[in-house]
Amino acid sequence: xxxxxxxxxxxxxxxxxxxxxxxxxxxxxxxxxxxxxxxxxxxxxxxxxxxxxxxxxxxxxxxxxxxxxxxxxxxxxxxxxxxxxxxxxxxxxxxxxxxxxxxxxxxxxxxxxxxxxxxxxxxxxxxxxxxxxxxxxxxxxxxxxxxxxxxxxxxxxxxxxxxxxxxxxxxxxxxxxx
Amino acid sequence: xxxxxxxxxxxxxxxxxxxxxxxxxxxxxxxxxxxxxxxxxxxxxxxxxxxxxxxxxxxxxxxxxxxxxxxxxxxxxxxxxxxxxxxxxxxxxxxxxxxxxxxxxxxxxxxxxxxxxxxxxxxxxxxxxxxxxxxxxxxxxxxxxxxxxxxxxxxxxxxxxxxxxxxxxxxxxxxxxx
Numbered sequence: 001x002x003x004x005x006x007x008x009x010x011x012x013x014x015x016x017x018x019x020x021x022x023x024x025x026x027x028x029x030x031x032x033x034x035x036x037x038x039x040x041x042x043x044x045x046x047x048x049x050x051x052x053x054x055x056x057x058x059x060x061x062x063x064x065x066x067x068x069x070x071x072x073x074x075x076x077x078x079x080x081x082x083x084x085x086x087x088x089x090x091x092x093x094x095x096x097x098x099x100x101x102x103x104x105x106x107x108x109x110x111x112x113x114x115x116x117x118x119x120x121x122x123x124x125x126x127x128x129x130x131x132x133x134x135x136x137x138x139x140x141x142x143x144x145x146x147x148x149x150x151x152x153x154x155x156x157x158x159x160x161x162x163x164x165x166x167x168x169x170x171x172x173x174x175x176x177x178x
Numbered sequence: 179x180x181x182x183x184x185x186x187x188x189x190x191x192x193x194x195x196x197x198x199x200x201x202x203x204x205x206x207x208x209x210x211x212x213x214x215x216x217x218x219x220x221x222x223x224x225x226x227x228x229x230x231x232x233x234x235x236x237x238x239x240x241x242x243x244x245x246x247x248x249x250x251x252x253x254x255x256x257x258x259x260x261x262x263x264x265x266x267x268x269x270x271x272x273x274x275x276x277x278x279x280x281x282x283x284x285x286x287x288x289x290x291x292x293x294x295x296x297x298x299x300x301x302x303x304x305x306x307x308x309x310x311x312x313x314x315x316x317x318x319x320x321x322x323x324x325x326x327x328x329x330x331x332x333x334x335x336x337x338x339x340x341x342x343x344x345x346x347x348x349x350x351x352x353x354x355x356x
Contacts, residue, residue, distance in 0.1 A: 020239065
């Protein structure tokens with residue numbers, strides 16, 4: 001196991017790092033980060049004051065976003081582990097969300113750090129099912145289940161940075177050169 | 179039926195209008211708006227360029243947010259209808275999300291207007307189940323199901339605008355006066 005504390009998302013290739021939720025190159029995004037702690041993957045995130053639902057509580061769409069990106073990141077990390085490969089080695093193993101289910105058990109308090117703890121329920125073929133719980137002040141406030149599916153290699157290869165984002169190297173890149 | 183085109187969310191009381199997804203008083207928020215079109219409730223939203231997942235496609239967490247706020251808004255409007263009451267009449271009928279399920283059927287293209295069309299599957303007691311589909315370029319890209327539950331009146335009455343938000347009247351308000 002690597003001793004360094006790079007997040008799962010820090011291993012994504014540049015052209016997959018513009019996700020609003022977890023892309024390190026999306027300057028407007030949430031920058032969700034995930035790490036192994038033993039067999040659990042953990043994400044910590046403190047919402048902004050404006051990430052409110054009803055006053056004093058966290059917006060459910062933000063909770064869904066945390067669970068979504070943390071779970072696809074966990075799926076990627078779990079797939080590398082299952083193949084005995086180092087995170088970030090080629091070809092990249094990157095997952096997209098096929099389905100997302102969130103049960104909101106109680107209102108999630110705003111103003112404290114949140115923790116999402118995820119475990120891999122199933123890996124089969126290109127599919128990984130990730131279960132998670134969102135914890136605030138020691139209480140489980142939401143539960144998530146994500147079915148993540150590995151992106152096809154040909155789609156991966158065709159991606160270039162999107163319009164409207166700065167290039168990661170700071171100057172415009174040629175588009176469409178794969 | 180009212181002839182004016184106020185959105186469902188425009189009828190929410192001030193202290194329930196700070197939602198990051200749909201609160202008209204949340205200056206950082208998405209300002210999701212929902213309207214009846216016959217028995218369907220419709221929300222139209224054009225994501226920003228930075229609301230990306232993989233390049234060229236819409237972030238799944240944003241899709242979940244649209245479905246979430248549109249569905250709780252639809253639950254509220256449907257409850258007023260079921261009681262034969264005008265939207266916005268007292269006491270307010272406001273719903274929170276008990277569960278959210280999104281199936282991502284295909285990547286949702288970024289750069290075009292999205293439409294979420296919702297129907298009420300069930301109203302029973304304080305619970306409303308709302309089904310929806312998210313459409314881009316005429317294609318259904320995602321399906322949602324939300325179980326919405328009516329907020330208790332005592333909780334409603336206790337809410338005040340949250341810390342970190344400007345007051346809707348533009349100057350500080352006394353807190354904790356219900």
